[in-house]
Amino acid sequence: MSDGKKKVPYGFYIIWVLSLAGILIISTVFLYLGLSNLKEITGESFLNIIMGIAGLGIAAKVGYDMFKARISLKEEAFEVLTELLCVICGEKILREFKEGDYVGKVSEDVCPKCQSSPSIVAIYSRTPKGKEKRY
């Protein structure tokens, strides 16, 4: 099944990327201030290091949220297959589902072995390998 292209809210990503960049810059400045005075540790440099690390943590969380949101906007692809069985020779055929197929129907397909008409024995969906998550 092919899913139609979905509108992606780019404005939302731009705001997120800008905040991420802002947090990264500020926390790097704090870290620099803290680390550049490591030789003479004062309360102030210690506070700068803590704020820098906290900022990087927040940046990581914002980045992760953005990544997650991107994933949830993507629609997972899955394929629907029709399984046919030739009652004469026992040949199994697997093909893509076609509208009008139903289990039990004698298909218009031709058995590649004995040229008779196989019956549909199953119809099911399958996610392509590597995209197993369905929801």
Next chain:
Amino acid sequence: MREGPISLMQLGQSDWLSWIFFIMFIMMMQFYASRLQAQIWISEISRALSKLEEYSNDSARKFVEEASKYGRSQDEIRTMFEKVRGFFLIEPVTLDPYGAIKRMEHLLNVMRSHLNATMMEIAPKADGWKRSNLRDQMAGALTLDMIYRIIRHYFILGRKTQNLIYIAQIQMLLPEIMRIAKAYWKAGDAFRLGIPIGDGIGPLVALRLIGNAEPSEIAENILGAEVEIEGRKVMVVKAKGPGSEVGRPGLAIERLVEGREGKVSLIVTIDAASKLEGEPTAEIAEGIGAAIGDPGPEKYKIEEVATKYGIPLHAIVIKEDHLDAITSMGEEIARSADEVIKRVKAIIGSKTMPGDFVIVAGIGNTMGVGNKMGGA
């Protein structure tokens, strides 16, 4: 103070200014943290709401497009669809529970007839099979519309009142709500194309048991075919396919048992059942009782007639996520049919004697599943 290239703490020239900023920050957080949290949640709900609207509009659009192939223009169908939006069923009063099942059955019958008549108006040129698929495709679109309306209600209410409780409730339920909405949205494609859904495993097993036997109609949209399994006469019952139907299996079983004056040795029901998180999909479980997930009347009929004649009731369920049940049937669920058939045969072999009469009912939506192998 140290001597460094830059120091943010030195921007105010003295420490007291830093302290003022720090205390102001703490005070602001004290008073506005909950508001800030509410704003973050509101923006999350807002994004989810746009997605829900997209799902709802998309499924309504697909329904209108599909229905317009059967005798009406898209504008006419859109107008009719607008009239059906917000359709509801008021459950019978249970303050006095006497007769509640009968009243519920009556309401369900009326609802079914009403929806079928509506569909007849919307798609006059569709055959019965296509019309039932369209009816359930429309039901999915209506459900999505209802989900969207409910979330929008709480979103507006929460934004208006800035009440953290309204906002928190909906925000915490969002992942599950979105999962359900997405499943209904995906289900639209299955109903449009007539692909079997997870709930159809019961009818699929019944079809495999029926094989080439000739089925006949026993009750409204329910067929039955007699086959022989391990020397027993087995009446296999399923909804009439391959359109989207569940039929009235309770009524069918009641008629069969009453028609034989109770001379039935065993009733086996097969249905899809909700799995618990952690349980594998398509796990098969056996139990006692009537495996049927209707609002009540059909299950009541099976239990009632089985109790009246003392007939054992066995159930086989195929575990699946309740969202798998409404979307196209997964491979592992379809493959479980063979194992279920083995279990049915084992139950019949161990609980009855050769020559006994047994009823096996494959419960569920039979969309994409025919009535006999090698024919409709």
